[in-house]
Every structure is written in structure tokens, then in C-alpha cells.
Amino acid sequence: MIKRTHYVPGDWNAICDVCGFKFKASQLMKRWDGLMVCREDFETRHPQDFMRPIKENIAVPWTRPRPEGDTITDEVVTAADLFPPTFNSETL
Numbered sequence: 001m002i003k004r005t006h007y008v009p010g011d012w013n014a015i016c017d018v019c020g021f022k023f024k025a026s027q028l029m030k031r032w033d034g035l036m037v038c039r040e041d042f043e044t045r046h047p048q049d050f051m052r053p054i055k056e057n058i059a060v061p062w063t064r065p066r067p068e069g070d071t072i073t074d075e076v077v078t079a080a081d082l083f084p085p086t087f088n089s090e091t092l
């Protein structure tokens, strides 16, 4: 039978933060997210976490104000404005 507990001078028992199994503290490693994990649960941080995307400049290079007397407005025109109802259910 395998002896499940043993004494190591200067070492202590610790639980892996991921799998929950018991190890000696010297067998656990600190992972990038701060968890103390066993060898099987150790992983490095994904390289995409360090990507710095190039910022996009969405502003137009130049603009002009609207000319005087411009008939274009910011009002929203709906179909009901263009074609008002000429009858309703009471007139039928």
C-alpha cells in the first residue's frame, strides 16, 4: 500500500487552487492569475492578453458647414407625415 502522508522537513501540505488535491507546498507554483497550482494545472498567460490594438482614427479629415439657405433639416420624416390618413374606422 502506498503511504499517502509523509513528512518533509521544512515543507508543508497545501491544496492546489484548481484541482483541490493535496501537495507539498514546494510542488505548487504561482500562476499568472495568482493561484497556487500543481504542475498539471500550471499554464502561462495567453499571448493575446498582451496585444495592443492600433487605435483607429474615425474622424473625417475635413468638413464644411452647411451653406446659407440650405433646406435640409435634421427633422425625422415618417411615412405618416408624407401620407396622412384620409379616413379612419369611424368614417367607414
Ligand SMILES: [Zn+2]
Pocket (backbone or CB within 6 Å): 016, 017, 018, 019, 020, 021, 037, 038, 039, 040, 041
Ligand atoms: Zn492541481
